[in-house]
Each structure stands twice: as structure tokens, then as C-alpha cells.
Amino acid sequence: MIDLYHWPTPNGWKISIALEEMGLPYQVLPVNIGRGEQFKPEFLAVSPNNRIPAIVDHDPLGGGSAVSIFESGAILIYLAEKSGRFLPGDLRGRFEVLQWLMWQMGGLGPMLGQAHHFRHYAPEKIQYGVDRYTNEANRLYGVLNKRLADRPFVAGDYSIADMACWPWIVPHEMQGQRLEDFPHLRRWFETLRARPAVQKGFEVGRELRTPSGPDEEAKKILFGQKAAP
Numbered sequence: 001m002i003d004l005y006h007w008p009t010p011n012g013w014k015i016s017i018a019l020e021e022m023g024l025p026y027q028v029l030p031v032n033i034g035r036g037e038q039f040k041p042e043f044l045a046v047s048p049n050n051r052i053p054a055i056v057d058h059d060p061l062g063g064g065s066a067v068s069i070f071e072s073g074a075i076l077i078y079l080a081e082k083s084g085r086f087l088p089g090d091l092r093g094r095f096e097v098l099q100w101l102m103w104q105m106g107g108l109g110p111m112l113g114q115a116h117h118f119r120h121y122a123p124e125k126i127q128y129g130v131d132r133y134t135n136e137a138n139r140l141y142g143v144l145n146k147r148l149a150d151r152p153f154v155a156g157d158y159s160i161a162d163m164a165c166w167p168w169i170v171p172h173e174m175q176g177q178r179l180e181d182f183p184h185l186r187r188w189f190e191t192l193r194a195r196p197a198v199q200k201g202f203e204v205g206r207e208l209r210t211p212s213g214p215d216e217e218a219k220k221i222l223f224g225q226k227a228a229p
Contacts, residue, residue, distance in 0.1 A: 002026040003056040005046060007033050008205035010109065010167035011072045015053045017201030018076055018163050022083035026055075028204060034218030046070060050225075057082070073105040076160040086159045093156070100147075100154045100161035104168070108144070111136045112168050115175040121219060134176040141172075145182035153188065166192045167202070 004019065004026045006012045019026045031037045031052050038050040047054035047070035054070040061082055069075050077098075080087035088094050115133035118126060144165065147154060154161040169189050172179055179186040192198050214222060 001058050003029055003058070005029050005031050005043060005052055005054040005056075006205055007031050007052045008209050009033075009052070010113075010170065011051075012053050012205065013167035013170075013202055014072045014164050015055065015075050015079075016204035017167070017198050018079050018086070018160060020197035020201040021163065021195075022079055022085050024079065024083060030205065030208060032208075034210075034214050034221060036221050055079075071105075073101055073164065076101065076164060080160050086163070088157070088159075097155040097159045097161045101164050103143075104161065104164040108140050108165060109168050111140055112175050116171065117223070119176060120174060120213065121223065123219075137175045137177055141169075141177055141182050141185060145185040148184040148188045152191070162188075162192060163198075166198065170202075 002019065002024060004015060006016060006028050007030060016028070031043055033052060037043065038047070038052065043054070044050060046056060046068045049070060051070070053072055053075060054068065055075055055078075056066050056068045057078075058066045060067040067078075069078050077087065087097055111133060114129075115137040118129035118133050122129065144154070153159065154165060166189065169179075169185070179189060
């Protein structure tokens with residue numbers, strides 16, 4: 001059994017989708033990041049960066065004690081290797097997937113997150129920030145659209161790279177993007193959205209979602225963190 005420390009965000013959905021796609025048994029342990037539950041000692045023991053998602057696998061390959069992992073990219077690699085699915089075993093295929101997974105981790109997620117923040121959550125509208133990250137989000141959408149022009153999925157076959165990217169495209173309107181401007185990306189997005197495992201993974205934590213976004217207390221917790229003294 002795998003414990004999934006989760007909150008319904010794009011990074012959280014990556015892992016619930018992957019677990020559904022791989023058919024691995026798991027239980028969800030919600031971590032309310034808008035109320036500071038990510039700072040509890042028992043969660044920090046698993047995720048020292050106080051971020052979701054994180055997992056604890058109580059039945060790792062090869063047996064032995066439980067394995068805990070934080071960072072969604074590392075979790076996706078671990079789950080792919082555990083299940084033997086969605087990450088090729090050959091050198092070229094493996095790194096085709098891994099480079100696009102790293103692209104999502106280092107670029108697509110952070111930049112789209114900043115676009116979302118400056119467009120909707122910043123206490124004052126800073127036009128430079130809005131333009132900077134909305135434009136960068138648009139550039140990254142273009143990279144993904146071009147990549148998908150001649151292949152069905154990001155790295156050829158369906159893989160953890162697709163599972164990593166898709167949840168970040170879900171709130172495209174909040175990022176100031178229009179899918180109709182990116183036809184290949186849009187086709188890919190709709191293809192994944194039709195997958196039963198993606199639908200089921202995306203439903204995890206639905207009852208916890210707040211359509212209006214974080215309240216003022218949550219914003220202070222989410223956006224006001226500094227190093228502990």
C-alpha cells in the first residue's frame with residue numbers, strides 16, 4: 001500500500017493520475033496546505049520541503065522498510081519503475097521521457113504557477129509580473145504544441161511526461177492562454193482528458209477544492225513563507 005500525501009493541485013494530480021494509470025493500491029492522506037498542515041512534524045518527516053505531494057511506499061520492490069519520497073518528478077520515476085510502466089527501459093526512450101519530465105518540473109510548472117499567481121493572487125497588480133509570466137506561459141505552450149505536432153504524446157508513447165504536464169494545462173484560462181491557439185496541444189489535452197484513469201485521478205480530493213481560490217488566511221500561509229528561525 002502507498003500513502004499519498006495529497007492536496008488537489010496540479011502537482012498533487014500528477015501522482016493520483018499516475019497511481020490510477022499504473023493500478024497501484026494507495027490511500028489518500030489530505031494535507032490542507034491552506035491551513036498550514038504541511039508544517040506538521042509528521043509531514044515534514046516525509047517531505048522536508050513542506051510541499052505536496054509525497055508518498056510512503058510500505059511495500060517497496062525488493063522488500064525491506066518503507067520508502068518515502070517527496071518531489072513529484074522523483075515520485076513519478078519511482079512509481080514508473082515500481083510498476084514497470086510508462087517509462088521505457090531502453091536508453092534513448094528513457095531519456096526522451098526524462099528530459100520532458102525535467103522540462104515540466106523546471107519550466108512548465110513553475111512558470112505557469114507564476115502566471116497564475118500574478119494574474120489572480122498578487123495583492124497588487126504588477127503589470128510587469130503579469131506580462132512576464134503570461135508571455136512565458138505562452139512560449140511554453142508553443143514549445144509543447146510544436147512538440148506534439150508530429151507525435152501523439154510528449155515523448156512518443158504515453159508516459160509519465162504526459163502525466164506531469166497535463167494537470168498544469170487544466171487551468172489554462174487562469175494563465176491567460178487559449179487552447180484554440182495551440183491545436184496540437186489541444187488535441188493531446190482532450191485525448192488525455194478522455195482517459196478513465198486521468199478522470200479518476202483528477203477526481204481525487206474534489207470535495208476539498210474551493211472554486212473561489214484561497215482565502216486571505218490561506219494566502220498568508222501559502223505566499224508568505226520564509227525560512228524558519
